[in-house]
Amino acid sequence: MVYFDANLVSPLMNVFLKSRLIFALSPCLLWTCTPSGNSHEAEIQWEEIDLMHARGFTLKKSGKNFLVEVLAPFPNAENSFRYLVLAEQDPSLDTTEFDAVIHLPLNRVVLTSTTQVPHLDLLGVSDYLSGFPNLDLISSESVRKRINAGEVSDLGSGPTSNLEKVVELDPDLIMLSTLGNDLDQLDLYRRAGIPAVINGDYVEETPLGRAEWIKFSGALMGELDEATVVFDSISSAFEAAGALIQNQELIKKPTVLSGVLYQDIWYAPGNKSWAAALLEAAGGQYIFHDLDGTGSLTLSYEYVLDQAQNADYWIGAADFANLSAMANADQRYLAFDAFRNQQVFTYTHRKGEKGGLLYFELGYVRPDLVLLDLIKILNPDLLPDYELYFYTQMDEK
Secondary structure: OOOOOHHHOOHHHHHHHHHHHHHHOOHHHOHHHOOOOOOOOOOOOOEEEOOOOOOOEEEEEEOOEEEEEEOOOOOOOOOOEEEEEEOOOOOOOOHHHOOEEEEOOOOOEEEOOHHHHHHHHHHOOHHHEEEEOOHHHOOOHHHHHHHHOOOOEEOOOOHHHHHHHHHHHOOOEEEEEOOOOHHHHHHHHHHOOOOEEEEOHHHOOOHHHHHOOHHHHHHHOOOHHHHHHHHHHHHHHHHHHHHHHHOOOOOOOOEEEOOEEEOOEEEEEOOOOHHHHHHHHOOOEEOOOOOOOOOEEEEOHHHHHHHHOOOOEEEOOOOOOOHHHHHHHOHHHHHOHHHHOOOEEEOOOOEOOOOOEOHHHHOOOOHHHHHHHHHHHHOHHHOOOOOOOOOEEOOOO
């Protein structure tokens, strides 16, 4: 995430921001200075682009231009954010009505979450990435090559340096996430003349809904057609994997525990979360399927033990190296049958060059791969030759 404290802006930064602000507020650019002849132009007509699963944003098109609206930038949001993507100029458009205006084609993009990085890879525009906070978190091989070649700036973690480095890069677009404090930066980026957009994909409740946000990135980057092709392929693969379960008459669904203890609180996915949906789609019976929540549940150890002591599988046990490491972290894990039977799986099979977990980077846009892994774990006979992609079974040592 990019953090910034306004009290720490350097004098040079203030000068830069003021110069950008003066330019942005010049009379010729204000909505009150509509050029003569435009006031009677017909209102622009936007054509709605249907989305299959995503509910958190909408897409509209007029000629080669797009109107992108984020309806759910964060849970329980009351306001939406509207972005105009201009591939061609249209004098009838009042650009002051939008939260950001993106001009195509793009050359430099700044991202702030690893979940956004695969979108560039899948759209074939990895060379757009010019800055990211903490480059060691990125696992993408194509992006790591650019990082190693010095073509991507590390925005670091210091609040002041981040904003100043972003301004120095002068990107055509910065994509923010509301999981951190990015909302606090919107006005600052706006004043600096940098188009800042919010990606709220994590608010989606279905795997394909979250994956469809690649169309959000595609529209912003002038690659919507490619994004549609990519998503259709992912959707078809996901549905084909799900059909393996739907076509079976499962006598008994295996029961599944998820989550781990942290400071005496057991954190586990809620029943309306991305992770819970995938467990159910893979033919599992999630132990906490009756506990409402789109994010993490906070449970007591005693409750979890009562509900899940005899669960068949334990999937999503953080990133422990092995069962011994888990036991050393907390002896209470030994009470679960899945632990004693060594049926514990975690998402650490693939790591990037610097140790980042590929699951947390690629998994959200490739739920088809996650689903295949879970089917292999819970119903191995359905995929006899399949090798786990993200997950691995934890050994004792």
